[in-house]
Amino acid sequence: MENFNAIPVFVAVAQQGGFSAAARELNISKSAVSKRITQLEEQLGVRLIHRTTRKLSLTEAGERYYEYSLQATRAAQQAEDAVGELQGDPRGLLRINAPMSFGRLHIAPLIAEFLQRYPHIQMDLVLDDNTLNIVEQGFDLAIRATRLPDSTLIARTLAPLRSVICAAPDYVFRTALTSPDSLKDENCLLYSYSADASIWAFSPQEQAGQTLQVKVSGNYRVNNSEALLSAILNGAGIGRLPSFAAAEYIRQGRLTQLFADYHMPVKTMYAVYPERHYMPAKVRAFLEFASEKLGKDTPHWDVGLF
Amino acid sequence: MENFNAIPVFVAVAQQGGFSAAARELNISKSAVSKRITQLEEQLGVRLIHRTTRKLSLTEAGERYYEYSLQATRAAQQAEDAVGELQGDPRGLLRINAPMSFGRLHIAPLIAEFLQRYPHIQMDLVLDDNTLNIVEQGFDLAIRATRLPDSTLIARTLAPLRSVICAAPDYVFRTALTSPDSLKDENCLLYSYSADASIWAFSPQEQAGQTLQVKVSGNYRVNNSEALLSAILNGAGIGRLPSFAAAEYIRQGRLTQLFADYHMPVKTMYAVYPERHYMPAKVRAFLEFASEKLGKDTPHWDVGLF
DNA sequence: ACTCTTAGTTGACTAAAACTCAACAATAGA
DNA sequence: TCTATTGTTGAGTTTTAGTCAACTAAGAGT
Numbered sequence: 001m002e003n004f005n006a007i008p009v010f011v012a013v014a015q016q017g018g019f020s021a022a023a024r025e026l027n028i029s030k031s032a033v034s035k036r037i038t039q040l041e042e043q044l045g046v047r048l049i050h051r052t053t054r055k056l057s058l059t060e061a062g063e064r065y066y067e068y069s070l071q072a073t074r075a076a077q078q079a080e081d082a083v084g085e086l087q088g089d090p091r092g093l094l095r096i097n098a099p100m101s102f103g104r105l106h107i108a109p110l111i112a113e114f115l116q117r118y119p120h121i122q123m124d125l126v127l128d129d130n131t132l133n134i135v136e137q138g139f140d141l142a143i144r145a146t147r148l149p150d151s152t153l154i155a156r157t158l159a160p161l162r163s164v165i166c167a168a169p170d171y172v173f174r175t176a177l178t179s180p181d182s183l184k185d186e187n188c189l190l191y192s193y194s195a196d197a198s199i200w201a202f203s204p205q206e207q208a209g210q211t212l213q214v215k216v217s218g219n220y221r222v223n224n225s226e227a228l229l230s231a232i233l234n235g236a237g238i239g240r241l242p243s244f245a246a247a248e249y250i251r252q253g254r255l256t257q258l259f260a261d262y263h264m265p266v267k268t269m270y271a272v273y274p275e276r277h278y279m280p281a282k283v284r285a286f287l288e289f290a291s292e293k294l295g296k297d298t299p300h301w302d303v304g305l306f
Numbered sequence: 307m308e309n310f311n312a313i314p315v316f317v318a319v320a321q322q323g324g325f326s327a328a329a330r331e332l333n334i335s336k337s338a339v340s341k342r343i344t345q346l347e348e349q350l351g352v353r354l355i356h357r358t359t360r361k362l363s364l365t366e367a368g369e370r371y372y373e374y375s376l377q378a379t380r381a382a383q384q385a386e387d388a389v390g391e392l393q394g395d396p397r398g399l400l401r402i403n404a405p406m407s408f409g410r411l412h413i414a415p416l417i418a419e420f421l422q423r424y425p426h427i428q429m430d431l432v433l434d435d436n437t438l439n440i441v442e443q444g445f446d447l448a449i450r451a452t453r454l455p456d457s458t459l460i461a462r463t464l465a466p467l468r469s470v471i472c473a474a475p476d477y478v479f480r481t482a483l484t485s486p487d488s489l490k491d492e493n494c495l496l497y498s499y500s501a502d503a504s505i506w507a508f509s510p511q512e513q514a515g516q517t518l519q520v521k522v523s524g525n526y527r528v529n530n531s532e533a534l535l536s537a538i539l540n541g542a543g544i545g546r547l548p549s550f551a552a553a554e555y556i557r558q559g560r561l562t563q564l565f566a567d568y569h570m571p572v573k574t575m576y577a578v579y580p581e582r583h584y585m586p587a588k589v590r591a592f593l594e595f596a597s598e599k600l601g602k603d604t605p606h607w608d609v610g611l612f
Numbered sequence: 613a614c615t616c617t618t619a620g621t622t623g624a625c626t627a628a629a630a631c632t633c634a635a636c637a638a639t640a641g642a
Numbered sequence: 643t644c645t646a647t648t649g650t651t652g653a654g655t656t657t658t659a660g661t662c663a664a665c666t667a668a669g670a671g672t
Contacts, residue, residue, distance in 0.1 A: 079374035
């Protein structure tokens, strides 16, 4: 571990993609960087960085070394932040993973105010529908519709996730829809990520016990709820949308909600984070901020609809 | 991150429990240690270590700082090991968690030869029946009878876990046992960790489908299978023991196996480890070594019994 | 209670790095 | 071909990390 203080230099080079760039970031001369790396390579007995004058690439050894040195620098930064948080406001890098659509529509708009309230927090928001490995990828928090069966993660309820069946007003005008059952004969657009994409379940508001399952089909299936929304707005068919995406348009009259007198299964949006001895203040701050802004029991987008 | 190279010093102090001890470990003078820590505390603006001349303790800030700095030093060490493994034999610290009894009886005896075969590996074996958080506690590998529903962990089968009903020969001599059902009236000693501690299930070897569940009871219950074994050896009653603990005594005639013509539910011992982009060679080496030594299909302790 | 021993701190001093600067070779792009 | 920029090298300097020795404090042993 003689190389301990070469680690931040190596990480900077790997991230910036060059010795000179790294030198600028670290506020030292490029020759200092060059020497540090050369010396590190000598001590390890391996070349970590393949140089071709203009372009850098990590060797296989470099890749592996980077994997862990990144962890090391992150941990060091967190150590500093942790003591900083003890006697001041939340600080440090906050890495959050959120689903694409929900993130764009309801998380992204919160960020500016959040960062204003907590000026020492730096945000790294990754919008991605894939379930990333929160621990390995170094996320502090993930926002997900499923609570994973992962013993090391804690899930906290953020908001209820309701679905609505809807279509463009003129599309509705052209068809005769009497009951959910008649959806079988309509062009139903599907959101590919949901597990039960093509089976839509209803229960009449009066008799909560009874459930009606309709197997629907149509000519369009897409993995992004905003893309689905846009197709429906343009009258391509009937869709089941999350209320967080559709509610606004329903209120505006640009979408017509169908079968509002039936209940549909309600899911939950969770905030998921790794169990820790001390929860970092920056994570706590975001959780409280988001819960408050979304409106826990009835989220703001559902007001007037549910 | 000016303090980066103070981190290993701080970790050494925290682990060794003193400035002088840390200085000895790091091969520097104690005044150097003192100055590094003092300077670190100045830069952070907090006292990390509470000194009372003879005894050290971490302040709250120190505790938090330690939590992350330990991660940082571990990651740095792993970075080194990772490149070392690329062009040589497996190396580095290998932290393994195993259940108490199984660990003592069948893992611990393997260690000496393993370390001899891989002289650059350093072993830290923690015998503990509690399910530790493998990621957070920095374990490379855990050996467990349950495969946790943790999405970030991989479980690999190590060996089948069979149970045997047994008692001391003179205890058997004094009682009249006809069928498993008669266990109801015997003094049955229980192992407290199993989920179904007091319900023993049997199925006749001929008719595999039929299952007989016997609810047993007795005057002793203990959470350590070796303690249970010793009570049974001394004639305290009848017990259901894992074959890995009992087999040797059955062969010696010091225990009598009962109802050998019945099958009992078979569990599995797994090796559990976190999913990684590259599996460290030291982990792979241990998995192969252990699998080979235990004897995968019929583990060596079951030879002649199953 | 009185040493004795060992702990952590402090200041002056030294050795060893870490860093800069300037000159240089190599190369991608204009 | 020329130019701008990159990474490397060697000499020189500054900073810093370290040692050493003296000092204070307090638990352990008798």
